[in-house]
Amino acid sequence: LAVNNSNLTPHYISKENEMMGFSEVADTTNHKSRSGWKKRAVAAACGMVASLALLPAARADVLDFNSVDIGYHFDGDVFQHGSYQFTSLYEGDPAYGGGLVGAVFDGTDLGVCGNLTCPTNNPSNYYAALNDGLLSMKATSGSAFHVTGFDSSYIKPFNNQNTGPAVLAIQGVRADGSVAEEYYSLYEPAWGFLPYQTSTDFRAQSFVQVNFYAYTCTYSGDCYAFDSNKAQFALDNINVTAVPEPASYAMLGLGLAVVGAISRRRRAV
C-alpha cells in the first residue's frame, strides 16, 4: 500500500509559509495514494440509485460535533451529525482493520488525551482522528455540498521521536468520482485549534463526499499518511454549504452504498 510521501515536498510544510494562508490544490484524477478505500468509494458511487426523498433547503452549516456523543470510533463506524453522515476509517494494511481510528472528545475534560498532546482551547466536543484514521463525510441526503473552512490541530503522540510538523489533507470527491485535494500545515497542538479556509477554487466546487486525513512528517520533510499510527489530527467547526442542484439528487443513495461497502470490515477483529 505504501502511501509514503507521494506528492508532498518539504516547502509545503515549512514554517516560512503563513500560518493559515497557504494551501495547495491538487486536481488529481489519478490520485494513487488512496488505493483500497478509494476503489470502494468509486464503486459505490457507480452503484447509486435515484431517490425521491425531499431535499433539504440550501443552507450553510457549522458542524461542531457538540451534538455527537463522545466516545471512541473504530474502523467503519458511522455517525450522523446534522444533515451529514460521517464514517471513520482505517486506511493502512488491508490485512488489518477494525481498530481505533478516531474519537469524539469532550474538550472540557483536559485529561482526555492522557499522555498525548491535544489542543486545549476547545471547551466543547471535537473530532479526533487517531492512529492514521480518516474521516469521511457526505450529506445524508446524498446532495453535493461545499466545504469553505474548518478548525484543526495536530495531535501529538507521546515520545514523538523524529516527528516534525504534520499536514492535513482534505479530499473532495466529485459526482463523477474524480477528486480534488488540498493540503494544510498543521501546527503544534499547544497552539490550539486554528481556523482554516479552503481555497477559492476548492470551495467553489461541489462534492458528494469529503475526506479528511493527515500526514505526519519527519524534520527532513518526508511525510507519511497510513503506516505509522502517528498521523493524527483534531477537527471541528466544519463550514459546509449544501448545494440544492438537481444533479446532486442522484447522490442521495451514495452514503448508504458506501456504508454497505465498508461495513463488512467494521469491527472485523
Add this chain to the structure above:
Amino acid sequence: MKYHAISMAVLALCVSAAQTAQADELRRSYIVRLADKPVAGYTGGVAGLAATQPAYGKRLDLNSPDVKVYSAYLDQKRARVQSTLVNAPVSYDYKVVFNGFSAMLTDTEVRQLMASSDVAAVTANAMQHMETSYTPAFLGLDQPGGLWSQLGGKEHAGEDVIVGIIDGGIWPENLSYADRVDASGAPTFDASGTLAYGPAPASWKGDCQTGEGFTTAHCNNKLIGAQYFDAEFQRTGYTLHWSEFRSPRDSIGGTVGHGGHGTHTSSTAAGNNGVQATVNGVPMGATSGMAPRARVAMYKVCWTFNDDRDATGGVNACFEGDNVAAIEKAVSDGVNVINYSISGGASIDNPVEYAYLQAANAGVFVAVAGGNSGPDNTVAHNSPWLTTVAASTHDRQLAATVTLANGAKYSGASLNLNPLPATAMVRAEDAGVSGANANQLSLCYSAASNGGLPVLDPAKVAGKIVVCTRGEIARVEKSLAVLQAGGAGMVLVDDGGGPVADVHSVPAVHVSVNDGHLIQAYAKNVGAKGDISKFAAIKGNVPAPVVAGFSSRGPNTFDLNVLKPDMAAPGVSVLAGVTPGMSAAQHDQISDGTLVPPSAWAFYDGTSMATPHVAGLAALLRQRHPGWSPAAIKSALMTSASSTKPDQQQGAAAGVLPWGQGAGHVTPNSAADPGLVYDLGENDYRKYACGSGVLQDLCGIGSIKGFELNLPSITVANVMGSQSVTRTVTNVGATAASYTAVASIPGYNVQVSPPTLTLGAGESKSFTVTLQRTDAPDNQWQFGQLVWSDSAHTVRSPMQARSVTAIVAPAQLKSDRVSGMRTMSVVTGYTGKMTAALGGLKEVSRSSMTLPQAASGAADTLNQAIASCKTGSKGVYAMPVSIPANTVVARFETFNRDVQNGETGKQDVDLLMLDGSGALVDYSMHVGANESISLNSPPAGSYKLCLIGYELVNGAPAQLTLSSTIVGRSDVGGNLKVALPSKVYGGSTASIGLSWSGLASGKRYVGGVQLFDESGRLGGTTMLSVDTNNPVPLAAPVARTRKLNSDL
C-alpha cells in the same frame, strides 16, 4: 465550540465564592500559579504591554517602566482572583519569578480555583528540608587544614559577584563574612581594620532585615543582604524552637539545635579567604570559600520548631511558600548565583522549580542539592535549567591506623585523639550475651537501640577492642555499646558506604569492607591483639574523589531523557562555618544584643555541602565570563569534569556511572576555558516544559523532548532501532578552532555528523549524533561518551542510551469523571497486532485499624523496615495479602486525611510490601501519611503488606483507614472498554483508548489494562485511577530527612 470560555469560568468563580462564604471547612496551605507569565518570563502577548523578560545576558530591571506597568497588570489580575477567596489568609503574593500567591484554602476554594481559566496550577505546599545527612561534632585536629586552598584564596576570586543563599540563616560573627582586614591581611570585624570591600555592587537592590539577634550592623560590604521569610511557616501553627531566632540569624547548633547549615553553605560558597577555623578550640588552619571575594546575601527560609520526637525537642523544615518568596526576592535583589541546598523538585512543575525556570530566564545561575537518599534512584531537582549536584569525597582523610599483633596494618577513617596500646581484640560475633540476635550482635546494637537490652556481653568485651560492622543503627551508637560493655576500643567494618571519621565513645577506626574482613578473620583467633594510633590528616591515602554512598542516584526521576545529577563536587567531611551550641539563656542574650557569640566550625557531609562548591565555582565563572548564560556556565563545568574513582556500589548505583557522578567531578581550572559550550535559553526551556506535559501553559512556541534539549549530555531512554539527537556548540575560545568528535556507546553504532567542526571565535554550529541499535539488550542502560577535542581542549559529554521492550505504556492514567475517556500513546517496538486484557473498574475498599507506634529501630532504614515486616515485630503491622492469578493492578494507600490527627502531616505512617520469599516488592516511606504502593501486573502469590506507625503523635496508637484495591481480569465495572489500533508499527507509537461510564459519584475506583504483543507477551500495564469524589491536590511526597538506606 467556543474558544476560551473565560466568561463562563468567571461566572463559576462568582458562584462558588458565594458558597465558600458559608462553609467552615478546614484550610490547608497551597501555592496558586496564575495563567499570566511572571515578570522574568513575560515575552509579550498581552495587548498594550511590552515584554519584560531581560534579553540574553542582561539583568532584570525592576524599575523599568515596562516592568512596572506589567507588574501593575499582574497585581490587578491577582487581586481579582483573590477577591473570590473571601476568607482565605494569603501568605505571599508572587510576580517576579512566579505569578501567583500562597494561601490557606478550603477544598471548595481549591476546586473553584482549579476550574478557573485565570489559574494555571494549584499545588499543595510541601515541607522540604536541608540536605545534610550528618552533623558530626569534631574534637580537635593537630594538623593545619587548607582544605580549599587549591581552589579558593585567589585575590579577587568572585569580585563583585553576588551569591544568594536560600537556607537556614547566617551567623554574622563568623569571619567568613567580615568586610575588613587587619594589618596582616586577615579578615576582621575590628573597626580599626582596613575596609577590604567597596560598597555593594550598584545592581544590588536587597535589604538587611533586622530581627531577634540581628541588626543592620550585622550586614556590611561582604554580607550585603540578610532577610528572612516565615509567613508560610507561621501559617503552619508550629511553635519556634527555643534555639531559633526570628531574624536572618542561623539558629543555635551543636547538640542542642539544628542550626549551622546556612552558615556552612554560605561560608563554603563565598566565605572570606584566610579565616582561621577552630573546632572545639583546636586550630584547623585557614579556610576559604570557593569564591572568597564574592558578596553574600542570605535568604533564611528554614526554621526549627518544637517537635518532641527529636532529641533536641525540635526539627527543622523549609516550607515551599517561603522558598518561592525567597527566590522571588533574590532575583529581584540582583543576585547572580543562588545556592539551594534544600530538598524537593521531583517534578518540574513544582513551584520552586518553576520559580527557578524564571530565575534562569533572568540570568541567575542556580545550584541545587541532588539529595541524600542514595544510593537509591532518588535524585531531586530534576529540571534541566538547574545544576543538580552529587556529593563526592576529597582525598584528605582523617585517619588512624590499627596494627595487629601479626604485624598487619590497616588505615581507616578516625578522629581518635587517644592512642590505644596493644589490646586484646574480639569479634562482636564472638562477644554476645546468651541468646543475642546474631544480626544485632554483629552490628553492635546498643541497649538503647534494642529496647534497653544490651547484646554485647561485658564478660567477653571488657578491656578489649571490639570489631563491629556498620549498618542499621548510627555509627556512634555502636561505640557507645562497646563502652557500655566495658570495651576499650572499636574497629568498625564498613558496609560499602565508605568509611567516615566520627567522634566515638572509645578509640575507634572505621576501615574498608575488604580490610575489615581481614581484621575479622584475624580477630577470631584466640589471643588476637591490636593497637590503634592517634589520627592524623592524610592526603592521597584513599582513592578520591569517590561518589558518596548517600548521594542520591539518577536516572532523572521526572524525565529519563534528561541527565540528573549533573555533576559531583566535594560533599563529605567538608569543613566550614557553623553555629555553636549554646544555652537558652545565652540565646536570649544574643536576641537582645547583650552577648556577642563566638563562631564555630564543623565537618559536615551531604549534597548540601557539595552544592555551594558549585555555586562558588559558578560565581568565579560568572566573574570571568560575565556574558555567559547559566546554561553556558553549567556546560563549562560539565564538559570539563573528570571521572570519579570507583566506589563500592554495584550496578546502576555505581558512583562512576552518570547516575552517580553526572558528567563527573568538577575540575575548576579547566572549566574557565572549556573550548565549546552547549547553550540553552528561555525558548528551549519553554518548549521542553510544554513537551513535558505538566506545564502546558508555557506552550505556544512548540514542544520538544528531553533528549532534544541542547544539554552537554545525551540521554535517550528508548532507542527503537535508531535515534538522532542534534546539538549546537559555541566556540568560546579566543581563536578559531577545529574540533574532531569521538563517540561510542556499547550496543549501538554511533555516527557524528559532521565528524569535524571548524568554528571561528564565538561561532556556533550544529551536529547530529545518531545511535543505531546493534546488540544492546532490552531494558538495560548503556553508557558511553561523546568527546570533541582540538589541540587545547577536551569537551566531554556523557552519553546514555537504552532500548526498551516491545510496548511501553504509561504506568497510570487518572480521571475524576463518572463517565469518561482516557487516551494514551504507547511506544511500540514491533510491527503487527496488539491485544489487551482489562480489569475493573473496581471500587477502592477501605478498612479501619488501629496502628501502634512502631518501636525504635523498627524502620529507621529500609533494611530495618524489611526485617520488621518479615517478622511482624517491633510494632509493625504485617497484613497478609493474597494476589490471585491474572491480577491486572493492585494499589494500597494511606492518607493524612485518613489518619486520626493526621491532617497536619504530623502522623508519619509508612507502607512496605514483601513477596512470599520475603523480598522487597515496593515501599512508600515518606514524611507524613500520604503513602501509596501501586503494582502493575504483579505475579500471583502470597504477599505481606506492612503498615508502620513510624512517628505517631505522642507515640500514641492512631486510628487509620487503609485504602486497597486488587483488580483482576474477572473484575468488571463501570463498563470499562479498551480501544486498540488495527496494527502497530515498530519504532513508532500508537494511540489506545479507555472509556467507562455510569460510575457512582463520590467514590474512588481503580482499573487497568494489560497490553500484549503479537506473540502474546505482556508488554505494558497501565492503571486507570478514577476518583469521582472531586479530589484536591495532595502535597508532593517529601523524603525522610534521615535516609532509608543502611548507610548510617
